[in-house]
Amino acid sequence: MYKKxxxxxxxxxxxxxxxxxxxxxKENIPKNEPYLIIANHNSHLxxxxxxxxxxxxxxxxxxxxxxxDYFFKNKYLKWVSLNLIGIIPINxxxxxxxxxxxxxxxxxxxxxxxxxxxxxEGSRGEPEQLQKFKNGIGHIAKKYPDLKILPIILENAxxxxxxxxxxxxxxxxxxxxxxxxxxxxLNLDIKNFVQKLEENFKKDNNE
Amino acid sequence: xxxxxxxxxxxxxxxxxxxxxxxxxxxxLQQKNDKPYIELFDRTKSWFxxxxxxxxxxxxxxxxxxxxFALLSYLALKEYFTLIPxxxxxxxxxxxxxxxxxxxxxxxxxxxxxxxxxxIPVYLFLLLPFRQILIGDTNxxxxxxxxxxxxxxxxxxxxxxVAYLLMLxxxxxxTGAMMVLYLIFLTELNDILQYVCGKSFxxxxxxxxxxxNKTVEGFLGAMFLTTILAVVFSYLTPFTTLEAIGAGLxxxxxxxxxxxxxxMVKRDVGVKDASNMIAGHGGxxxxxxxxxxTAPLFFHYVYYLYY
Numbered sequence: 001m002y003k004k005x006x007x008x009x010x011x012x013x014x015x016x017x018x019x020x021x022x023x024x025x026k027e028n029i030p031k032n033e034p035y036l037i038i039a040n041h042n043s044h045l046x047x048x049x050x051x052x053x054x055x056x057x058x059x060x061x062x063x064x065x066x067x068x069d070y071f072f073k074n075k076y077l078k079w080v081s082l083n084l085i086g087i088i089p090i091n092x093x094x095x096x097x098x099x100x101x102x103x104x105x106x107x108x109x110x111x112x113x114x115x116x117x118x119x120x121e122g123s124r125g126e127p128e129q130l131q132k133f134k135n136g137i138g139h140i141a142k143k144y145p146d147l148k149i150l151p152i153i154l155e156n157a158x159x160x161x162x163x164x165x166x167x168x169x170x171x172x173x174x175x176x177x178x179x180x181x182x183x184x185x186l187n188l189d190i191k192n193f194v195q196k197l198e199e200n201f202k203k204d205n206n207e
Numbered sequence: 208x209x210x211x212x213x214x215x216x217x218x219x220x221x222x223x224x225x226x227x228x229x230x231x232x233x234x235x236l237q238q239k240n241d242k243p244y245i246e247l248f249d250r251t252k253s254w255f256x257x258x259x260x261x262x263x264x265x266x267x268x269x270x271x272x273x274x275x276f277a278l279l280s281y282l283a284l285k286e287y288f289t290l291i292p293x294x295x296x297x298x299x300x301x302x303x304x305x306x307x308x309x310x311x312x313x314x315x316x317x318x319x320x321x322x323x324x325x326x327i328p329v330y331l332f333l334l335l336p337f338r339q340i341l342i343g344d345t346n347x348x349x350x351x352x353x354x355x356x357x358x359x360x361x362x363x364x365x366x367x368x369v370a371y372l373l374m375l376x377x378x379x380x381x382t383g384a385m386m387v388l389y390l391i392f393l394t395e396l397n398d399i400l401q402y403v404c405g406k407s408f409x410x411x412x413x414x415x416x417x418x419x420n421k422t423v424e425g426f427l428g429a430m431f432l433t434t435i436l437a438v439v440f441s442y443l444t445p446f447t448t449l450e451a452i453g454a455g456l457x458x459x460x461x462x463x464x465x466x467x468x469x470x471m472v473k474r475d476v477g478v479k480d481a482s483n484m485i486a487g488h489g490g491x492x493x494x495x496x497x498x499x500x501t502a503p504l505f506f507h508y509v510y511y512l513y514y
Contacts, residue, residue, distance in 0.1 A: 020285060022482055127295055156289060159298070169298045170281075170305065172289040172482060 006084040008056040015052040019045070019160060019170050023053060025177035028150065034113045035148040035180060038137060040201055041119035042127050042158025047085065049157060049173045050117055060086075064117040065106055067092045088116065092123075103136060110144060120197065127158030133198045138190035141183040148180040151200055209384040210266040214443055218388055219262055226255055249487030257485070257494075261391070266384055269316070269374065276370045277312040281305065282484070282491040283362040290476050290492075291358070296344040297351045300335045304359045307331050311363055315370040323371060327364040332356055361468075362492075365499040368506040378513055381445045386509060389443040390458070394501045397433045397462045404428030418470045426463060433459045445513055457508055458501050465500030469493070 015021060039046060047064045054062055068089035071081040081087045088109055090102050101107075109116060118140070120133040141149060155174040178200065186193060209215055229251050237244055264275040288301055307327060314323040335352050369390065375383035405425025413421045437455025438448055446454060469492055473479065480489030488494055 020282075020482070020484070159293070159295065162295065162298075165298075167298065167302060169302050170285050170288075172285060174289075 002083045003059060003086050004056050007051065007059055011048050012052050012056070015045075015048055015173075019049075020172040021049060021052065022172055022174045023177070024175065025179075026053075028177045028179050030148050030150065030180050033148065034110065034115055035150050036110070036140070037115065037117045037150050037152055038120050038197065039117065039152040039154055040130055041121045041124050042129075042154070043124060043161045043163070045157040045161050045173065046119070046124075046154050047117065049154065049175060050152060051085075053175065061113070062086075062115045062117065063088050063109060065090055065119075067123070070123075103140065106140060107143065110140070110147065120194070124158075124163040127162045128155070130198070130201055133194050135190060135194055137197065138194040141193060142190055145183040148182055149197075150180040151178040151197070152176070153178065153201060208267065209382065210262060212266075212382065212385065214385055215266060215388055218392065218440065218443065219258075222258060222392065226251065226258070229254075246487055251487075253485050253487050265373070265387065272373055272384075273312050273316050273370055276366065276373075277308050279491065279495060280308050280312075280363045280366050283366070283495050284308070284358060286482050286484075286490045286492045287358045287362055287472070288355075289482070290472065290478065291354055292476070293354070294344065294347060294351055296342050297355065299342060300338050300352065300355050303331070303335065303338065304355050304363075307359060308363050311367045312370055315367050315374060318371070318374050320371075323367070327359055331359060361499045362495070365503050366495060368502040369498070372502075372506050372509065375509075375514065378445050381443070385443040389440055389454075390501060390505050391498070392440065393433060393437055393455070393458045394462050394497050396436060397429055397459050398466065398497050400429040400432050401425045401463065401466075404432070414467060417474060418467050421463075421467065429463075430456070430459045444509075450512065454505065454508060457504050461500035461504045462497035465497040469496035469499070 037050065039050060047066075051059060051062055051064070063086050066081065066085075066087040066089065068091045071087060072078045072089065081089075088105055090106065106116065118137055120137040121131040122134045123131075125131040141147070153176040155176075156171045157173050159169070160171045160173065161168050183193065186196060188196060210219070233244055233248055233251060236242075261275075265272040284304060288304070293301065311323070311326055314326060335356055336348075339348055339352055369387055372390065373383045373387045375386070377383065401421070402425070405420065405422045405428075408428070409422030409424045411423040412419060413423045413426055434452055434455035437458065438451045441448070441451035441454075444451065444454070473492075480493055482490035482492075484490050485494060
């Protein structure tokens with residue numbers, strides 16, 4: 001509820017008027033089935049830009065996966081992340097805690113049919129530069145081999161609001177939505193699969 | 208409430224009549240040739256909305272008008288900065304580029320002519336290199352500082368002349384708002400006429416390297432028609448017939464150059480349209496390109512003759 005109002009009256013007007021978006025390949029978004037969005041990560045604007053593509057009513061089902069060690073740093077940030085953005089927290093620091101797996105929460109949400117946004121780079125890197133993908137995305141894809149994975153390439157968000165900078169400089173965010181694919185249709189093991197994903201992003205960045 | 212001014216109101220009725228005729232012609236063509244003409248229809252529809260927004264912001268209240276033009280500058284500048292390659296270290300001076308929009312339009316609003324005319328060409332010009340020194344990235348310094356200054360000159364300084372024109376005191380019932388309508392109406396019509404004349408009987412290319420669609424016939428045809436229209440609509444200005452012919456030529460030639468200069472920028476970075484903000488038209492830059500030249504030229508023409 002808070003989330004819907006927050007996006008409709010604050011985030012969307014801000015993204016559309018102040019920064020602006022240029023979306024390519026909107027027809028590639030799968031319809032009537034859950035899917036996983038993977039995107040390159042350079043800025044806090046990434047999440048907001050991707051979520052602004054959706055209608056406010058659809059946003060309830062779109063959740064970004066984010067690091068709890070960063071977003072739960074203080075109670076205000078925690079409240080905003082959980083209630084206004086609706087993040088699914090994962091802890092990057094703790095590997096395993098008893099029987100619980102760090103990705104359990106992610107699996108549960110996928111089974112609930114939510115659309116998840118994952119940044120396989122793990123954290124925001126240098127603007128407009130790709131970091132090595134983490135393997136987590138491979139594990140998720142292997143567990144759900146028929147789940148559609150939708151690569152989204154973001155440009156300029158890292159220049160508008162880079163990591164460790166407070167000054168926001170408006171630039172139009174370019175979003176390119178590629179064709180979706182599943183783990184099954186590539187037929188690779190986890191490591192190669194992740195590498196393949198990474199190449200997908202690299203090729204386009206060099207174009 | 209400038210829109211209630213008799214001359215302005217009449218002109219808007221003329222403009223909307225032209226649009227309605229255009230819609231009827233498109234519908235007729237669609238039925239006759241059994242083709243959808245999607246692009247032409249989209250364009251005309253966008254014109255309709257643009258004129259509606261223009262009419263109800265610029266001619267309602269002067270403060271709203273200032274905000275409208277400042278926003279126009281902002282959107283154009285943002286498209287420009289997105290188009291051109293920039294370094295990360297230029298973020299600071301790009302920010303100053305945006306910031307100066309507010310100052311420039313405020314100066315236009317309070318009619319402080321001297322500062323308005325030197326704020327960007329002198330003070331911003333001196334400030335940007337200074338800020339670059341503090342950042343200290345010497346690689347590509349001249350290149351990138353110039354890029355920012357040039358964009359601000361074109362999309363803020365040039366376009367803000369329209370805002371200054373709007374605020375000018377009236378001379379014998381001729382208000383600044385009437386001349387703004389005259390300038391923008393003729394500039395945009397000149398764009399359309401160049402396109403239509405070029406499509407109808409264009410043969411010889413005028414500058415094939417920069418803009419292959421521009422022809423000598425289109426340019427001359429538009430020159431002839433724009434000059435006639437400049438005389439017809441001169442009831443919006445204090446001009447004599449001879450002065451109106453001069454204004455028509457300024458708008459025609461200036462509009463052509465502005466259009467081509469922005470094409471040159473887009474060709475340099477290798478895109479056709481700056482963005483997809485206006486359906487059928489491309490970006491804001493593609494719409495205000497001619498105005499970047501006609502606005503200062505027309506303003507100084509009026510200012511020299513009457514103020």
